[in-house]
Amino acid sequence: MKYLVIKCGGSVLDNLPRSFFEDVVKMHESGEWTPIIVHGGGPLITSLLKSLNVETEFVNGLRVTDHQVLDVVEMVLSGSVNKQVVRNIVEVGGNAIGISGVDGGLLKAIPTEHAKTLGFVGDVIEVNHTIIEGIIKQGYIPVISPVGIGSGGQRYNINGDIAASAVAKALEANLCFISDIPGILVEKNGAKTKLDKVSKVIIEEMIHNQTIYGGMIPKVKAAIDGLVHNIPEVGIINGFEKNSLIDYTNGKTVGTKIVLEEVIA
Ligand SMILES: Nc1ncnc2c1ncn2[C@@H]1O[C@H](COP(=O)(O)OP(=O)(O)O)[C@@H](O)[C@H]1O
Numbered sequence: 426m427k428y429l430v431i432k433c434g435g436s437v438l439d440n441l442p443r444s445f446f447e448d449v450v451k452m453h454e455s456g457e458w459t460p461i462i463v464h465g466g467g468p469l470i471t472s473l474l475k476s477l478n479v480e481t482e483f484v485n486g487l488r489v490t491d492h493q494v495l496d497v498v499e500m501v502l503s504g505s506v507n508k509q510v511v512r513n514i515v516e517v518g519g520n521a522i523g524i525s526g527v528d529g530g531l532l533k534a535i536p537t538e539h540a541k542t543l544g545f546v547g548d549v550i551e552v553n554h555t556i557i558e559g560i561i562k563q564g565y566i567p568v569i570s571p572v573g574i575g576s577g578g579q580r581y582n583i584n585g586d587i588a589a590s591a592v593a594k595a596l597e598a599n600l601c602f603i604s605d606i607p608g609i610l611v612e613k614n615g616a617k618t619k620l621d622k623v624s625k626v627i628i629e630e631m632i633h634n635q636t637i638y639g640g641m642i643p644k645v646k647a648a649i650d651g652l653v654h655n656i657p658e659v660g661i662i663n664g665f666e667k668n669s670l671i672d673y674t675n676g677k678t679v680g681t682k683i684v685l686e687e688v689i690a
């Protein structure tokens with residue numbers, strides 16, 4: 426039995442087909458792979474902030490988070506989105522338990538090194554993986570919202586990709602980012618092409634020349650950090666592509682695989 430951490434991005438959550446959740450449940454029932462879901466919800470946070478007339482800003486893909494933003498982040502992620510994902514799984518006959526990173530000290534966090542700019546954005550320093558394993562032993566799929574807890578009970582807004590990588594590290598699990606693009610894209614002869622496999626060095630170059638920007642930055646950084654800390658495998662795949670998740674677990678080439686070593690083209 427292998428663990429697979431599935432990070433569902435806010436970019437796709439609202440529109441993921443029913444078949445996606447059916448595949449997650451099938452995977453769970455097969456017993457070969459144990460799915461653990463970590464979700465985002467960035468677009469919903471942004472739209473709620475907008476309706477409250479609160480400006481929101483991102484630096485290198487991370488949301489600047491003050492007290493007011495933090496309230497909305499927790500409401501959206503640990504409330505609406507977490508329970509929606511649980512319902513999506515229940516609707517197709519699965520068992521899921523939603524839990525936030527605050528509960529049971531699941532995601533212990535400290536402020537990022539850029540706290541002066543980012544405010545209450547956290548880095549995960551410890552994952553209480555026994556809680557996740559307990560939920561799995563009871564036969565449920567864990568659904569984790571990326572809000573962390575620090576000293577004195579302080580909450581932190583944690584990027585979903587970073588939270589997913591921390592969970593995968595703690596469980597020595599494979600990690601799969603589900604997003605709204607076929608994988609990492611590059612421009613070739615005026616057209617966008619998907620890379621099947623990409624190395625750490627190329628990723629660093631792509632961040633530097635801004636081929637990778639915005640929400641893709643925390644994704645690839647979290648991927649590399651995970652691989653350095655012994656995650657067996659990291660992929661970015663499209664949640665809208667039929668069977669993409671099942672194909673991924675069957676070892677087919679889907680999306681982009683991120684690796685540490687150089688890729689020979
Ligand atoms: N080189 C790239 N290839 C593909 N997508 C990229 C790239 N660079 C930046 N992006 C952006 O990253 C987005 C995915 O990140 P994000 O919006 O945070 O998604 P999610 O909510 O799924 O985590 C894509 O929709 C795209 O706009």
Ligand SMILES: CC(=O)N[C@@H](CCC(=O)OP(=O)(O)O)C(=O)O
Pocket residue numbers: 433434435436464465466467468470486487488498546547571582583584585586640
């Ligand atoms: C610090 C930080 O940026 N946190 C994210 C948390 C949600 C998230 O990661 O959502 P996606 O997966 O949809 O991007 C945010 O506030 O948007």
